Amino acid sequence: MNWLTNFVRPKIRALYTRKEVPDNLWHKCANCEAMIFHRDLEENLHVCQHCGFHMRLDADKRLKMLFDDDDYHVIELPKVPVDPLRFRDQKRYTDRLKEAQAKSGKNDAIQVAHGRMGGIPTVIAAFDFGFMGGSMGIAVGEGLLAAARLAVLQEAPLVVVPSSGGARMQEGILSLMQMPRSTIAVQMVKEAGLPYIVVLTDPTTGGVTASFAMLGDLHIAEKGAQIGFAGARVIEDTIRETLPEGFQRSEYLMEHGMVDMVVHRKDLRATLVRVLDLLGRPGPSAEIVPLPKPEAEAPAMTAKAAPTEAEPLEAVELEPASPAPAQPQSGETVEPAPNGAAAAVTPGDRPER
Numbered sequence: 001m002n003w004l005t006n007f008v009r010p011k012i013r014a015l016y017t018r019k020e021v022p023d024n025l026w027h028k029c030a031n032c033e034a035m036i037f038h039r040d041l042e043e044n045l046h047v048c049q050h051c052g053f054h055m056r057l058d059a060d061k062r063l064k065m066l067f068d069d070d071d072y073h074v075i076e077l078p079k080v081p082v083d084p085l086r087f088r089d090q091k092r093y094t095d096r097l098k099e100a101q102a103k104s105g106k107n108d109a110i111q112v113a114h115g116r117m118g119g120i121p122t123v124i125a126a127f128d129f130g131f132m133g134g135s136m137g138i139a140v141g142e143g144l145l146a147a148a149r150l151a152v153l154q155e156a157p158l159v160v161v162p163s164s165g166g167a168r169m170q171e172g173i174l175s176l177m178q179m180p181r182s183t184i185a186v187q188m189v190k191e192a193g194l195p196y197i198v199v200l201t202d203p204t205t206g207g208v209t210a211s212f213a214m215l216g217d218l219h220i221a222e223k224g225a226q227i228g229f230a231g232a233r234v235i236e237d238t239i240r241e242t243l244p245e246g247f248q249r250s251e252y253l254m255e256h257g258m259v260d261m262v263v264h265r266k267d268l269r270a271t272l273v274r275v276l277d278l279l280g281r282p283g284p285s286a287e288i289v290p291l292p293k294p295e296a297e298a299p300a301m302t303a304k305a306a307p308t309e310a311e312p313l314e315a316v317e318l319e320p321a322s323p324a325p326a327q328p329q330s331g332e333t334v335e336p337a338p339n340g341a342a343a344a345v346t347p348g349d350r351p352e353r
């Protein structure tokens with residue numbers, strides 16, 4: 001009996017009861033509201049296959065997407081003081097932080113990793129919008145500095161992928177101080193003569209836009225990303241004007257010179273590899289071959305040049321070989337040939353006209 005109830009019955013039940021369907025199999029596109037199967041979504045790098053809407057990616061997915069064959073190492077970031085201001089709004093900041101850490105399994109909103117992109121050693125710092133809106137506090141500033149130091153140490157280009165609402169208000173002025181700190185981090189990379197590239201993703205706003213995110217040697221934006229400093233509604237309320245269509249979106253910013261390229265996510269990796277390859281190349285990729293000597297072309301060149309210098313008439317055509325040697329010599333030999341030619345041609349030419 002025991003064997004039957006404890007072993008057989010559950011086995012039979014397991015065979016016949018319907019397995020519970022996980023609720024995260026289908027995702028709804030926030031733009032066109034189409035339902036997308038999770039495998040399709042992953043295959044399309046979290047871009048809606050119906051309308052091309054680029055969904056937000058967390059730092060893990062971003063790093064996996066950019067590096068070669070998942071071969072990269074996430075570095076440990078320095079520990080920072082937690083809640084130095086003992087901030088509290090509806091919740092304690094420490095509680096908020098713990099919640100976000102438990103949910104994401106990460107320490108803060110930034111991940112720094114090194115690996116290869118198209119075979120080129122590269123350091124990437126990626127933001128996680130899911131972690132308190134990707135906000136920049138001391139930990140993020142420290143992460144950016146660590147990324148810059150690593151890039152300099154490895155003599156590798158630095159790629160930063162912000163996705164952030166701006167400074168972390170729970171850290172007050174200390175979060176604002178991360179703006180100059182991250183700017184210094186960028187400066188370190190630039191002083192070492194290494195490329196610093198920013199991949200602007202949705203959203204890049206506030207203090208992040210006002211610091212390292214707009215200091216790239218190259219700004220590549222994902223399609224349709226919101227990029228700006230103040231929110232559109234705040235600006236509208238301040239200037240009391242309706243803002244143009246597509247304001248603060250990647251495409252609009254490219255038209256207005258804030259962004260260099262707008263790239264579909266599926267082309268992002270290839271574009272970055274191409275750019276890094278071009279910037280990291282000390283010289284041309286092929287061997288330098290000297291130009292062939294311009295022997296055959298020389299007379300033709302002088303013959304063509306001659307008519308404009310001398311007379312723009314048919315007269316010159318009659319003496320194709322003579323002007324070339326005549327000009328450089330300018331000695332005794334010059335006199336007979338051009339004189340004779342000129343004497344022979346010009347009189348004959350004039351009566352005709």
Ligand SMILES: [Zn+2]
Binds near residue numbers: 034
């Ligand atoms: Zn869609």
